[in-house]
Amino acid sequence: MSERQEQFSGTSAVRPGQEIDAGRLHDWMAANVDGYAGPLTIEQFKGGQSNPTYKLITPGQEYVLRRKPPGQLLPSAHAVDREYRVITALHAQGFPVARTFGLCQDNEVIGTWFYIMDCVDGRVIWDTTFPSVPKDERRAYFDAMNATMAELHMIDPDKAGLGDFGKPGNYFARQIGRWSKQYLEDVDAGRYAAMDRLVEWLPANIPPGDEVSIVHGDYRCDNMIFHPTEPKVLAVLDWELSTLGNPLADFSYHLMMYRMPPSTTTGLVGNDLAALGLPTEAEYIDAYCRRTGRDGIADIDFYVAYNMFRLAGIIHGIKGRVIRGTATSAHAKKSAEGFETLADLALAQAKKLGA
Structure with missing residues (x-):
């Protein structure tokens, strides 16, 4: 088992400071979740750096609860209500997401907003080389990821009831502005020269053309549940960053795995793709384009380059939460330590284009 697989797979006891009042939650679910019946046992998933995620176990069914973390939060972060809305809408379109059961926007119940969804039975693969999958099956798993993302981008937002889920147009300018602002305002996490350069260079070099689709925002192999034995995506997870945006931004974020070193994330740089039975970057792009x-x-x-900058911005936010003491994952500190490396990688990409 890989280090990330060991670190993030499964559940553990609820972490200190993130406890849930089981009695109050039981009462809310009894009143709001069709078919719910206790008694209720609560465990916490090891993953979930941004929004704490819990497994709710009852005699008849298992559920998942996603909540805003406790403590002081940035205004636009941890939007569990948006997650709930997009998952509910996409489930109705037949897209592979968990079924939702209810959203609570009353802080009095467990202290923060939360929503309840189905616990999908399958496996999460945390290492992009798919070491737990036989070599001759790995291409099929990559193809399943590719096909699922393409399916998402081909859904008509208006027909899905998500026509107002984000501002149409100028996606790159707005996103660069958003992450630049969040980076500059998080004074606790500090400044870094490479990020400062990207904040200046990126908005001045946005390519022409614009498209609009539903975008996930954090599409990676470890944000989906695969069938227990087949190369099939059963549910895409973690929709906190989803919006209406440019599908090429979403796809190229996913594509970063081909340009990131394993030491930074679960990148593929330095691996022999043919020996691993994995498609090349060019093959993966061609499949999505087809x-x-x-x-x-x-x-x-x-x-x-934009996506590496954006990811560095996300990690910068985690760094700030670690410093403020509101980070929700036991591994957040280690993630935060990768901020400068990510910013350097982003600038290196931009330098290929003359930054």
Whole structure:
């Protein structure tokens, strides 16, 4: 088992400071969740750095609870209500997400907003090399990820009831502005020269053209549940960053696995892809383009640079939460230590384009 698989798989006892009043939660679920019946046992998933995630066990069914973390929060972060809305809408479209059961926006119940969804039985793969999958099956798993993302981007937001889920157009300018603002305002986490340069360079070099689709925002192998034995995605998880946006931004974020070292994330740089039975970056791009009716993706280097910057911004936020004492994952401190490396990687991409 890989280190990340060991660190993040499964559940553990609820972490100190993130406890839930089981009695109050039981009462709320009894009143709001069809078919719920206690007694209720609560465990916490090891993963879930941003929104604490819990497994709720009852004699008849298992559920998952996602909540805002306790403590002081940035205004736009931890939007569990948006997660709940997009998952509910996509489930109705037949897209692979968990069924939702209810959203609570009353802080009096467990201290923060939360929602309840189905606990999907399957496996989460935390290492992008898919070491737990036989070599001759790995391409099929990559193809399943690719096909699922293409399916998401081909859903009509209006028909899904998500036509107002984000602002249409100018996605890159708005996102660069958002993450720049969040980076600059989080004074606890500090400044870094590479990020400062990207804050200046990126908005001045956005490629022409714009498209709008539903985007996930954090599409990775470890944010989905695969069938226990088959190369099939049963549920895509962690929709906190979803919105209406440019599908090429979403796809190129996912594509970063080909340009990131394993020491930084679960990147593939330095691995022999053929020996591992994995498709190349070019093959993966071609498969997505075929599924979405594209001839190719121009400006992929800019999109990857932007996404590395954005990921560095996310990690910078985790660093700030570690410093403020509101980080929700036991592994948040280690993640936060990767901020400068990520910012350097992002700037290196931008330098290919003259930054």
